[in-house]
Amino acid sequence: MFFVALFPTYAVAQGGELFRNSFVSLGVGPSYYAGSLGASAKAGFGKWVISTTAFRGIVDVNFVPCNAGMQTYYYGHADLMVDVFSALKGRNPSDNFRSYLLLGGGIVHTQGDNDFCATIGAGLEYRFSENWRLYCEIAAMAHPSEFDNNESATLLSSLSVGVVYDIASNPTRSRSRFETKSFADDWFFNIALGGCSVNYGDMGSFSERLSLLTPNFEFGIGKRLTSFWQIRLCATGLYAKTGDDYFSFYNVRGDIMIDPVSYFFYDNYNPRFLLRPYLGAGVVARLDNQSNFLITASAGMQLVWRADKRNQIYLDGRYSVTPPRFVSTLQNQRIGSVGLLTLMLGYSHTFTRVTLR
Numbered sequence: 216m217f218f219v220a221l222f223p224t225y226a227v228a229q230g231g232e233l234f235r236n237s238f239v240s241l242g243v244g245p246s247y248y249a250g251s252l253g254a255s256a257k258a259g260f261g262k263w264v265i266s267t268t269a270f271r272g273i274v275d276v277n278f279v280p281c282n283a284g285m286q287t288y289y290y291g292h293a294d295l296m297v298d299v300f301s302a303l304k305g306r307n308p309s310d311n312f313r314s315y316l317l318l319g320g321g322i323v324h325t326q327g328d329n330d331f332c333a334t335i336g337a338g339l340e341y342r343f344s345e346n347w348r349l350y351c352e353i354a355a356m357a358h359p360s361e362f363d364n365n366e367s368a369t370l371l372s373s374l375s376v377g378v379v380y381d382i383a384s385n386p387t388r389s390r391s392r393f394e395t396k397s398f399a400d401d402w403f404f405n406i407a408l409g410g411c412s413v414n415y416g417d418m419g420s421f422s423e424r425l426s427l428l429t430p431n432f433e434f435g436i437g438k439r440l441t442s443f444w445q446i447r448l449c450a451t452g453l454y455a456k457t458g459d460d461y462f463s464f465y466n467v468r469g470d471i472m473i474d475p476v477s478y479f480f481y482d483n484y485n486p487r488f489l490l491r492p493y494l495g496a497g498v499v500a501r502l503d504n505q506s507n508f509l510i511t512a513s514a515g516m517q518l519v520w521r522a523d524k525r526n527q528i529y530l531d532g533r534y535s536v537t538p539p540r541f542v543s544t545l546q547n548q549r550i551g552s553v554g555l556l557t558l559m560l561g562y563s564h565t566f567t568r569v570t571l572r
Contacts, residue, residue, distance in 0.1 A: 234262075234382045234383050235383050236262060236263040236381075236382075236383070237260070237261065237262040237263070237381075237382045237383070238260070238261055238262070238263075238269075238271075238379050238380060238381050238382060239258070239259065239260050239379070239380050239382065240257075240258065240259045240260075240261070240271075240350065240377060240378070240379045240380075241257075241258050241377045241378055242256070242257050242258075242350065242352065242375035242376060242377025242378075243255065243256045243257075243375065243376070243377060244373060244374045244375040244376055244377075245373070245374055246277045246278075246279065246371060246372065246373040246374075247371070247372045247373075248277070248279045248288070248369070248370075248371040248372070249279070249281075249365075249369065251279050251280045251281065252280075253277055253278050253279035253280060254277070254278050255275060255276065255277045255278070255373045255375065256275075256276050257273055257274065257275040257276070257375060257377075258273070258274050259271050259272060259273040259274070260272055261294075261296065264440055264441060264444050265394050265395065265440050265441060266298075266301065267297065267298040267299075267301045267302040267398070268295070268296065268297055268298070268302075268440055268446075269295075269296040269315075270293065270294070270295060270296070270471065271293070271294050271296060272291075272292070272293050272294075273290070273291070273292050273293075273294060273319075273321075273334075274289075274290070274291055275289075275290035275291075275292070275356075275373075276288070276289055276290075277290070277371060277373065279371075286325060286326060287325065287326075288323060288324070288325045288371065289323065289324045289325070290321060290322070290323050290324075290332060290356060291321050291322050292319050292320060292321025292322070292332065292334050292356075293319050293320065293321060293471075293496075294317045294318065294319030294334055295317065295318050295319060295446065295469070295471070296315045296316070296317045296338075297315060297316050297317075298313055298314065298315045299314075299315070299316055300314060301313070302398040303398055311341055311342040311343075312339070312340065312341055312342075313339075313340045313342075313348075314337070314338065314339050314340075315337065315338050315340075316336070316337050317334065317335070317336045317337065317338065317352075317354065318333075318334065318335055318469065319333070319334040319496070320332065320333045320334060320469075320496030320497070320510065320512065321334070321496075323356065323358060323362070325363060328362060328363055328364075330358065330359055330362045330510070330538060331359065331496070331509075331510035331511065331512055331536075331538070332356050332357060332358055332359075332510060333356070333357040333496065333498070333510055334354060334355070334356055334357075335354065335355055335357070336352055336353055336354030336355060337352070337353060337354075338350055338351065338352035338353070339351050339352075340379060346380060346381045346382075347378060347379070347380060347381070348378065348379040348380075348381065349376070349377075349378060349379075350375075350376070350377055350378070350379050351374075351375070351376050352374070352375045352376075353372070353373070353374050353375075354372070354373055354375070355370045355371065355372045355373075356370065356371040356372075356373075357369075357370055357510070358370070358371070359508050359509045359510050359538060360507055360508050360509070361507075361538075361540060367508070368508040393441050393442045393443070393571070394440070394441050394571075395438070395439055395440055395441070395570055395571060396568075396570040397570075399567055399568070400567055400568045400569070400570045401438055401439040401440075401565065401567065401568070401569060401570055401571055402436070402437070402438050402565065402566060402567040403436070403437055403438070403439070403447075403563050403564060403565040403566065404434070404435065404436045404437075404563070404564060404566060405433070405434070405435045405436075405437070405447070405449075405529075405561050405562065405563040405564075406432075406433065406434050406435075406561060406562055407432070407433040407434075407529075407531060407559040407560060407561030407562070408430070408431070408432055408433075408559060408560060408561075409430075409431050409433075409531070409557060409558050409559030409560055409561075410428045410429060410430055410431055410557070410558060410559075411428070411429060411430075411431040411455060411555050411556065411557040411558075412424060412425075412427045412428045412429070412455075412555070412556045412557075413427055413455050413456065413457050413541075413542060413553075413554075413555060414553065414554050414555070414556055415457070415539075415542050415552055415553045415554075416552035416553075426456075427455075427456045427457065429453065429454055429455050429456050429461075430453055430454075431451060431452065431453055431557055431559065432451065432452070432453055433449055433450070433451035433559060433561065434449070434450055434451075435447045435448060435449035435450070435470075436448055437470075437472075439565075439571050441571070442474065442477045442571050443473055443474055443475075443477050444471070444472070444473060444474075445472045445473075445474070446469065446470065446471055446472070447469070447470050447472065448467075448468075448469050448470075449467070449468055449469075449470060449495075449497075450465065450466070450467050451465070451466045451467075451468075451557070452464050452465035452466050455555070457542045457543065460543065462501050462502070462503050463501070463502040463503070464499060464500065464501050464502060465499070465500060465502070466497055466498070466499040466511065466535065466555070467497050467498055468495045468496060468497020468498070468511065468513060468535075469495055469496065469497060470493045470494070470495035470513070470515075471493060471494055471495065472491055472492070472493035472517075473491065473492060473493070474489060474491055475490065475492070476489050476490060486521070487520060487521055488518070488519065488520055488521075489517075489518075489519040489521065490516065490517070490518060490519075491516070491517040491518075491519055491529075492514075492515070492516050492517075493513075493514070493515050493516075493517070494512075494513065494514050495512070495513040495514075495515070495535075496510065496511065496512050496513065497510070497511055497513070498510055498511070499511045499535070499537055499541065499555075501541070507540065507541075509537055509538050509540070509541055510538075511535045511536060511537045511555075512535070512536050513533055513534065513535040513536075514533070514534060515531060515532060515533030515534070515557075516531075516532055516533075517529045517530065517531045518530045519563075524565070524569050525564055525565045525566075525569060526562070526563070526564055526565075527562070527563040527564075528560075528561070528562055528563075529560075529561050529562075529563060530558075530559075530560055530561075531557075531558070531559045531560075531561055532557070532558050533556075533557045533558075533559075534554055534555070534556050534557070535554055535555045535557070536553070536554045537553050537554055537555065538553070539552065539553045541553055
């Protein structure tokens with residue numbers, strides 16, 4: 216909802232329209248889970264932010280036979296789609312074929328259970344008319360351990376075929392000054408140090424919460440897609456504390472970040488200070504129990520000072536929601552009551568050619 220609300224801002228900032236190069240899709244096909252062959256149906260909406268990268272949202276329903284009859288799995292997830300071949304060799308608008316890789320995350324619901332999930336897959340499209348495409352996609356939905364009464368992580372695989380309708384498609388448009396110029400440009404890394412605190416239900420006073428504060432480290436690598444959108448992959452962790460229990464952990468996640476300040480300065484974009492909100496999803500695991508593979512969802516905000524076009528200093532605050540079984544406490548935890556609160560000071564450096572101001 217957050218990013219959908221910001222699409223109009225993005226459109227004005229980039230001199231485009233809300234639905235320019237967006238699309239809707241419908242697909243059906245077989246699925247496979249826990250040794251049973253089922254069926255799936257999915258519908259989605261997405262937008263090609265640049266000619267090789269898109270974001271999309273998907274609603275996915277899977278029907279899987281089981282001992283009690285038919286069990287239904289409902290998914291809602293957001294995916295990053297990357298046309299790797301076009302990113303490396305350039306996009307030819309006259310080519311009717313397009314392939315892509317996808318990676319994303321979301322939520323899954325089935326009878327008596329809810330959890331986060333992750334998506335990975337690949338697809339192939341064929342344009343058979345100006346605004347219509349056929350697609351074939353293979354994807355896997357990763358469930359964390361203990362979801363659906365499984366001891367370890369599980370996969371639901373699906374093969375989908377369907378159609379895509381392009382809304383106001385303009386594949387021949389030239390790259391604007393608001394977009395990265397090539398796949399090799401505008402890559403950055405960041406390192407950060409700070410602290411994190413495990414939060415869970417029925418905690419005591421503020422001083423007790425402070426007593427759970429532990430150091431944290433983060434390293435990430437990312438790419439700016441436009442003056443508004445950027446993506447990054449981060450690894451973070453050291454150790455955390457619940458009561459008197461210390462444990463090491465790691466968290467690997469992907470973030471989608473936006474720069475709403477570009478809305479006000481898109482014509483002369485060179486501000487010193489930025490506010491950069493972001494959403495992310497990833498995996499978290501305790502090193503004392505690595506089979507406890509869990510999926511998290513995160514939201515955060517960066518306050519950024521731009522020293523120059525390559526170097527930035529930032530203050531990063533983030534909250535990551537984890538499944539209740541991430542902590543071991545005497546109290547029963549509810550869905551959404553357990554999470555990691557993180558505050559870090561970081562440095563970011565663009566190590567390739569800079570084509571975006």
